[in-house]
Amino acid sequence: MDAEKKNTKINEVRNFISDFAKENLTKEEEGICIRILEKLSRKKKIDITRTKSDIWAASVIWAFCRANFKSEEGITMDLVSSFFDVKKSTFGNKAGELCKMFKIDFFNPEYTSQKIQESNPLNDVVMTNEGFIVPKDMFSQSSTDNKKTTKKNKDENQKLLF
Structure with missing residues (x-):
């Protein structure tokens, strides 16, 4: 060529x-x-x-x-x-x-x-560690709730031990 x-x-x-x-x-x-x-x-x-x-x-x-x-x-x-x-x-x-x-x-x-x-709809979703696809706003809200719950449970467990 x-x-x-x-x-x-x-x-x-x-x-x-x-x-x-x-x-x-x-x-x-x-x-x-x-x-x-x-x-x-x-x-x-x-x-x-x-x-x-x-x-x-x-x-x-x-x-x-x-x-x-x-x-x-x-x-x-x-x-x-x-x-x-x-x-x-x-x-x-x-x-x-x-x-x-x-x-x-x-x-x-x-x-x-x-x-x-x-405008890509995939911009609004994320995959969790378990493989679920969820909306970003739902994932960030639930992960914040989980952190609060986990910290609360740790504090309660420490009170029970002492």
Whole structure:
């Protein structure tokens, strides 16, 4: 694979992503898409030059959109497909490969926007030593109660011994 050809392809894809982002994404979201592209460009197993630039751009954007629930905000496969003039199945399959390869999902903070990270329901729960998953506020309240009870029991036991 020719390095110059690869760099040209990467720049084309980056420009496509930026063009789409100007109309549909925030700067933070565009940055995440570019980060996915950069990780993709470092993969030795994938020859990025063998696929058209618009397909790669649509795939990167759709992989990001799936993990960030952008379809709820109106960025659908139809919109991406019409913007880049590529078939939905083509970039959808490539986006699926990217998601598997880089573990792009809504629980991975590397690929989700700050807004999604803040609204993640897993932020509000914790796992106890026994393996139970409980809300954080319930866990902190019960652990405080346990400490008070334990101290009270120790004091009572000491009184009984003396």
